[in-house]
Amino acid sequence: MRIGMLTGGGDCPGLNAVIRAVTKSLIRQCGAEVIGIEDGFLGLIERRVRPLGWDEVSGILATGGTILGTSNTASPFAWRGRDVAAEVVAYQRELGLDALVTIGGDGTMTMAARLGEVGGVPMVGVPKTIDNDIAGCERSFGFDTAVATVTEALERVETTGQSHGRVMIVETMGRYAGWIALEAGLAGAADVILLPEIDFDLERVAAVCRERHARRRATLICIAEGARPVGGTLTVERAVAGSPDPIRLGGVAHLLRERLQPRVDAEVRATVLGHVQRGGSPTPFDRVLATQYGNEAAHLLRRGQFGRMVTLQDGRLASVPLAAVAGQNRRVPLDHPLLVCAREIGVCLGEAG
Numbered sequence: 069m070r071i072g073m074l075t076g077g078g079d080c081p082g083l084n085a086v087i088r089a090v091t092k093s094l095i096r097q098c099g100a101e102v103i104g105i106e107d108g109f110l111g112l113i114e115r116r117v118r119p120l121g122w123d124e125v126s127g128i129l130a131t132g133g134t135i136l137g138t139s140n141t142a143s144p145f146a147w148r149g150r151d152v153a154a155e156v157v158a159y160q161r162e163l164g165l166d167a168l169v170t171i172g173g174d175g176t177m178t179m180a181a182r183l184g185e186v187g188g189v190p191m192v193g194v195p196k197t198i199d200n201d202i203a204g205c206e207r208s209f210g211f212d213t214a215v216a217t218v219t220e221a222l223e224r225v226e227t228t229g230q231s232h233g234r235v236m237i238v239e240t241m242g243r244y245a246g247w248i249a250l251e252a253g254l255a256g257a258a259d260v261i262l263l264p265e266i267d268f269d270l271e272r273v274a275a276v277c278r279e280r281h282a283r284r285r286a287t288l289i290c291i292a293e294g295a296r297p298v299g300g301t302l303t304v305e306r307a308v309a310g311s312p313d314p315i316r317l318g319g320v321a322h323l324l325r326e327r328l329q330p331r332v333d334a335e336v337r338a339t340v341l342g343h344v345q346r347g348g349s350p351t352p353f354d355r356v357l358a359t360q361y362g363n364e365a366a367h368l369l370r371r372g373q374f375g376r377m378v379t380l381q382d383g384r385l386a387s388v389p390l391a392a393v394a395g396q397n398r399r400v401p402l403d404h405p406l407l408v409c410a411r412e413i414g415v416c417l418g419e420a421g
């Protein structure tokens with residue numbers, strides 16, 4: 069058996085743990101040859117691959133990023149104005165691949181499925197993202213690490229906020245889903261948590277800050293990059309040319325700071341955490357989850373269960389058809405127990421009233 073493997077989309081902690089587990093499982097279970105494809109689908113377009121053996125994947129469990137590199141702008145169906153999908157499929161055949169392991173988000177899964185439809189090799193997907201927003205998957209690896217990083221940041225920001233009696237705003241990543249802000253906000257004892265799923269009422273947030281200033285000096289606000297005020301729009305930082313999902317969010321913390329400042333006596337400061345949340349070594353939880361996902365991907369390959377993505381459902385390893393994942397986005401349901409819990413312990417979610 070000859071298996072290709074690539075990492076696509078934004079990187080996240082735990083990618084190397086998956087690469088290691090897939091490779092070691094396949095070598096041990098069936099003596100398979102594993103071919104690493106560099107920089108996601110770009111490596112298939114530019115014909116850049118390298119063999120992955122036991123030594124190449126040893127010692128990488130705890131390292132951040134991806135040893136294979138990644139890309140979020142390379143589409144074989146629209147590469148520099150040309151459709152090169154047929155050439156990519158031909159290259160897969162030249163390499164003698166029996167299947168492809170694609171470790172990525174919704175975009176990577178969609179692309180892998182599309183390549184399969186035009187004659188590409190069968191594939192098995194592994195869900196990665198710090199955002200935890202992949203359909204059919206209750207925990208993507210990388211999320212736990214991001215939550216740990218944001219939690220530490222909130223705690224650090226809180227002590228300086230206390231010293232100065234300020235309103236401190238911390239902005240998290242997460243795109244259109246509020247999972248990172250919600251879990252880190254709870255773990256980091258934020259007073260206000262603002263999510264993309266609940267448009268926030270500025271007057272309500274200001275009232276909480278004023279009330280806290282009188283009682284507790286400081287207010288800690290955790291806001292997801294995709295949050296927006298009632299009647300407002302998303303805060304877009306930039307558009308990335310060539311990316312199938314070109315919008316990059318960012319900066320809503322600054323918008324909130326500007327609008328809050330005239331409404332409160334305390335000084336307001338904003339911190340945008342950015343890629344700090346996506347880098348570095350995975351937590352033990354993510355190392356274990358990524359290892360299990362990689363091992364399970366090898367099982368699917370050996371059983372010939374293609375066109376599926378490994379996943380976690382009700383705490384158990386499982387797999388779902390790619391068609392159920394492609395083009396989807398898993399957001400925080402409004403009746404989620406963590407939202408209920410947050411409200412009941414007095415966290416403001418920006419809701420009016």
Ligand SMILES: Nc1ncnc2c1ncn2[C@@H]1O[C@H](COP(=O)(O)OP(=O)(O)OP(=O)(O)O)[C@@H](O)[C@H]1O
Binds near residue numbers: 140143144172178
């Ligand atoms: N809608 C799409 N149709 C076809 N191909 C796509 C699509 N979206 C993404 N791709 C391909 O998948 C690659 C990765 O996609 P994208 O940048 O959206 O990352 P992702 O896998 O969704 O991860 P994340 O969004 O978490 O960074 C792109 O470079 C592109 O080749």
Ligand SMILES: O=P(O)(O)OC[C@H]1O[C@](O)(CO)[C@@H](O)[C@@H]1O
Binds near residue numbers: 140317
């Ligand atoms: O690295 P880039 O292209 O700026 O993308 C940032 C986006 O990717 C993610 O880190 C992961 O999907 C999002 O949370 C964030 O909005």
Ligand SMILES: [Mg+2]
Binds near residue numbers: 173176
């Ligand atoms: Mg995506």
